[in-house]
Amino acid sequence: MSHSRSTHHTEHTITVTAPARRVFDLIVDVGRWPETFPPTVHVEYIERSTTEERIRIWATANGEVKTWTSRRELDHDRLRVSFQQEVSQPPVAAMGGEWIVEAIDDNRSRVRLLHDFRAVNDDTGGVEWIERAIDRNSTAELDALRTAVERTEDVVGLLLTFQDTVKTPGGLKDAYAFINEADLWPERLPHVASTVLEENVPGVQTLEMETQSPDGSTHTTRSVRVCFPDEQIVYKQLRTPALMTAHIGRWLFEEDADGTRITSVHTVVLNEEALPAVLGPDATIADARAFLRNALSHNSTTTMEHAAAQAQVDRS
Structure with a gap:
């Protein structure tokens, strides 16, 4: 050599x-x-x-x-x-x-x-x-x-981190598998229209996903996901919607006597300049925080609830 x-x-x-x-x-x-x-x-x-x-x-x-x-x-x-x-x-x-x-x-x-x-x-x-x-x-x-x-201290509101947790009596491995197998999401999740999942190196995924909003509009996101089997999946969006300059997240899996806890954590950096175009001329940072918290929570909680249900079916 x-x-x-x-x-x-x-x-x-x-x-x-x-x-x-x-x-x-x-x-x-x-x-x-x-x-x-x-x-x-x-x-x-x-x-x-x-x-x-x-x-x-x-x-x-x-x-x-x-x-x-x-x-x-x-x-x-x-x-x-x-x-x-x-x-x-x-x-x-x-x-x-x-x-x-x-x-x-x-x-x-x-x-x-x-x-x-x-x-x-x-x-x-x-x-x-x-x-x-x-x-x-x-x-x-x-x-x-x-x-x-x-960034001056007074716009510290541009950084937003929040989490949601769903519990299931189902098994941890089954819950993890559901989140890991994003190629099956279009069949399994109501808000996912299509996905393209690539995993050339085990545990490192590229996920392109078309998501449907409640109003019927769709948007495409592209993320890199790093998977730590049965513990967590960390991801980062490579292309973010206009309202964010950065979006990273993680899915966490923990087992206890009652079953499995699935937690979704989002960290977002808001794009202040995009507020008027996306949310209207009078929109504030607080409005944007509430809007994103609601939209992201809705989708990830839906995903976790389906993962919880699947884990329960797989265990029974």
Whole structure:
């Protein structure tokens, strides 16, 4: 097996109107990445301390879903976060880099995102693929970072998280299977008109779904789903309806003496600019929150109730 020798370096930079410490804090807080950064689908901590951590990341790169484990070192004094992928996915042989936040003044910062990488077998096509992915993702991440840190505190209402739970005497595995088998939803769920489910890598799904609203109109969504058998399914919409800039969610499954609890959690970032077009000229953020809470709760609760009923049938 030949090892690649050429290390390639890239740098992307952006200036943001926010204090350096606030920018650094968001880079550190990977739990907020899926709602902040378009490419990031899901992040899990494997180990963490105040200065070092290992995280597993699922993210899109040039339209494909990739997953890797990174080791990160957090320098809270110098406002730097260095990262190194432990096991990379082809065509990447090795990947590392650093986030560097520099204060320009009290309210402006420069963010530098550095990458160094090697391609499998120094393959020219691989190098070009990686450079394209880094360029696209770094530009998207820095733009999204700027949007997130420049949001003033008074529009904190743009972030909405809520959950609903349905209980069933049925089994956990059957409930999980119902949510996992989204290719069968058009036959099983009243609000789903059609689905296209792809699962090229076990546990990583791409789901395109046509949903019917109560008024008869349909809309199409495309999501990436990461499945942890019999525990949870995490998803992120790649294309969101106009009223949201981000929508991530999870289905959780827990078993107790009485049966199974299925919980649906939604996290949404509202698109304030779309309010007048979608909900009317006088619509407020509160109206949008209520509208989305109602619409999303309705669909996910319907899905969970059908999963609960199916689990009960399968168990009896």
